[in-house]
Amino acid sequence: MATPDTAALAEMIVQDVHGQAVRFGSAWESQPALFLFLRHFG
Amino acid sequence: MAEFRPHEVALAEAGIRLVYVGCGLPAMALDFQQTQTLTATVWVDPTRQTYRHLGFVNSWRVLFDLRTLANGRRAWSKGFRQGATQGDPNQQGGVLVVRAGGRAVYGYASEVPGDMPPTETVLAEARRAAV
Secondary structure, three states: OOOOOHHHHHOOEEEEOOOOEEEHHHHHOOOOEEEEEOOOEO | OHHHHHHHHHHHHOOOEEEEEEOOOHHHHHHHHHHOOOOOEEEEOOOOHHHHHOOOOEOHHHHHOHHHHHHHHHHHHOOOOOOOOEOOOOEOOEEEEEOOOOOEEEEEEOOOOOOOOOHHHHHHHHHHHOO
């Protein structure tokens, strides 16, 4: 996997479990982050 | 990804934020978080923009890959039971480790279902990102 462009990734908006919008890059603003991308829930 | 649940507390204590990302809806994520008794963050990306950005595989062909069958058998033998699929069955996942501030230091894109790097490798990369 090529090193991704995290600047673009950081600006993408996802949602938390309550449907609130979250900026993706907020996860690594003050700490390292480990993301596990699931195939699907279930 | 169930392999990471036992490590959630240790990761948090090491100052590493663990985030599960799925491509379903918030209600699916909440159900996943509750049934898996996760303490880590769970996010959803219904449009899969992050998946596309990271180049994660989305193809029906993976369902007919012999590795898919082999990985399924291995998971079954370890006691893992997949529930009803909630989301796109063709979508594959992966792993990304990012240092504080935004520099990506490790990434893995799954080629077929069940294709994951060793858990210890991922944990080691995450710990290195925290140094």
